[in-house]
Amino acid sequence: MQRIKDLPKRVGEEVVLRGWVMNARSSGKIAFLQVRDGSGVVQAVASRAELSELAWQNVQQVSQETSIRLTGTVSEDPRSPSGVEIHLSDLEVLHLSEEFPISKKEHGTGFLMDHRHLWLRSSRQRAAIKIRSEVAQAIRDFHYERDFVLIDSPILTPAACEGTSTLFETDYFGEQAFLSQSGQLYLEPAAAVFGKVYCFGPTFRAEKSKTRRHLMEFWMVEPEVAFLEFEGLCDLAEEFISYLVARVLDRGAEELEVLERDTSKLEAATSPYPRITYTQAVETLKKAGVSIEWGEDFGGDDETILAEQFDRPVLVTHYPTALKAFYMEPDPENPELALALDVLAPEGYGEIIGGSQRIHDHDLLKKRLEEHDLPLEAFQWYLDVRRYGTFPHSGFGMGIERFVAWVCGLKHLRETIPYPRMLNKIYP
RNA sequence: UCCUCGGUAGCUCAGUGGUAGAGCGGUCGGCUGUUAACCGAUUGGUCGGGGGUUCGAAUCCCUCCCGGGGAGCCA
Numbered sequence A: 001m002q003r004i005k006d007l008p009k010r011v012g013e014e015v016v017l018r019g020w021v022m023n024a025r026s027s028g029k030i031a032f033l034q035v036r037d038g039s040g041v042v043q044a045v046a047s048r049a050e051l052s053e054l055a056w057q058n059v060q061q062v063s064q065e066t067s068i069r070l071t072g073t074v075s076e077d078p079r080s081p082s083g084v085e086i087h088l089s090d091l092e093v094l095h096l097s098e099e100f101p102i103s104k105k106e107h108g109t110g111f112l113m114d115h116r117h118l119w120l121r122s123s124r125q126r127a128a129i130k131i132r133s134e135v136a137q138a139i140r141d142f143h144y145e146r147d148f149v150l151i152d153s154p155i156l157t158p159a160a161c162e163g164t165s166t167l168f169e170t171d172y173f174g175e176q177a178f179l180s181q182s183g184q185l186y187l188e189p190a191a192a193v194f195g196k197v198y199c200f201g202p203t204f205r206a207e208k209s210k211t212r213r214h215l216m217e218f219w220m221v222e223p224e225v226a227f228l229e230f231e232g233l234c235d236l237a238e239e240f241i242s243y244l245v246a247r248v249l250d251r252g253a254e255e256l257e258v259l260e261r262d263t264s265k266l267e268a269a270t271s272p273y274p275r276i277t278y279t280q281a282v283e284t285l286k287k288a289g290v291s292i293e294w295g296e297d298f299g300g301d302d303e304t305i306l307a308e309q310f311d312r313p314v315l316v317t318h319y320p321t322a323l324k325a326f327y328m329e330p331d332p333e334n335p336e337l338a339l340a341l342d343v344l345a346p347e348g349y350g351e352i353i354g355g356s357q358r359i360h361d362h363d364l365l366k367k368r369l370e371e372h373d374l375p376l377e378a379f380q381w382y383l384d385v386r387r388y389g390t391f392p393h394s395g396f397g398m399g400i401e402r403f404v405a406w407v408c409g410l411k412h413l414r415e416t417i418p419y420p421r422m423l424n425k426i427y428p
Numbered sequence B: 001u002c003c004u005c006g007g008u009a010g011c012u013c014a015g016u017g018g019u020a021g022a023g024c025g026g027u028c029g030g031c032u033g034u035u036a037a038c039c040g041a042u043u044g045g046u047c048g049g050g051g052g053u054u055c056g057a058a059u060c061c062c063u064c065c066c067g068g069g070g071a072g073c074c075a
Helices: A004-010 A053-061 A109-114 A123-145 A184-194 A230-251 A253-258 A264-270 A278-287 A300-307 A362-371 A376-384 A400-408
Strands: A014-026 A030-036 A041-047 A067-076 A084-095 A169-172 A175-179 A196-204 A217-226 A275-277 A314-320 A334-345 A350-357 A393-399
Touching (some): A004 A041, A014 A053, A030 A053, A030 A067, A041 A053, A123 A217, A184 A217, A184 A376, A184 A393, A230 A253, A230 A264, A230 A334, A230 A393, A230 A400, A275 A278, A300 A314, A334 A393, A334 A400
Parallel strands (some): A275 A314
Antiparallel strands (some): A030 A041, A067 A084, A334 A350
């Protein structure tokens, strides 16, 4: 059994393939089948004169998405979309597909989302999911090559992580439990075990967000490093994004072409990124005519305006403490500022990374928990990190769907994950 | 939650007070190099649900349901 991606190496040989018919064109005594097997797409040419009566009948009856087993000879042919094609000597129908709901013509988003399990078979969707898979592998490789240890943080958690966002609630043997919205708090104790750790898994937000930048369930990668301070964190974030972009450009070239992505816009993102402070960002926005005052957070449009100033991702640092999470370390030179970092992707894709140096002083962290009205007893284990050999440490989180949307040039996050969980929508 | 646009054939849509339409898909027929093939024929409807106005409603009004886009929040 051969796979389509290996066919260029088998010119002149007879091969057997199993796969699905994407399209069939018949012309009386010759027919063309576009066949997909998961590794690629190839055109099979059927000539009536060269086939048995049964095989020719089979060729005539195949419908879109019919599963087949074919036998034929590989040949080079410039008239074939992939450069090689197969001259059929036999074709067996494994299952004659019913009328496939997704035709070659246009469809609306709602219809496609209802048929997500079938929509995935189309070429653009395959390309996006393949790149997601490559990105996930690159994330693991990046950390593995740098001696990070994988810490799988729990998905069922007893209390709100940051105390702000809406969480999905569930019952845990009579106790209240929540689906995790971040693994960070569980990562910090582990940083005291291995020094460099990361988690990578699904996270859940029950916010009623209804935009192209939000999903209810998304995958987040979060590194956390002991004794890493803020400047080092910025370097790590930059190195990380550069690594992932270079990897996609290298190994996802074919898929980026299917997606018609302008890769020149990604090339710049493999070298150093500009860094500006929140205060500088506010000045930039004011000059651009945005009505914003120091101390206000950026909206989606503001992020786009900021990102448009550069041809590559930009690091925005030193946000006002009031805008950020309770655990972020204050800037020693100005306690009103937090050692916080956001990375904004170009082309309007918005925030892809959020991170910070963490508060490592026990009393300050305790004070912040009280200021945010968070229950101290629930965070006792988290405070313990600051009681037994505390240490400066930093980390960030990256939502991989936003990263994939950016590198693929996709408008909406729903196409970057196989089965998106959207507001009020959980089928299929 | 708020703003906004929409729901008519399997799909994408037109029809804005007077007999329910087109393209694509499907089906049948034709065609020996097709590239979303092409040509001919054909099939296909609870006009989102309920109520109201009218001689007459897909069309106007009320209400509910569902979907798209956006805001806020965030990754």
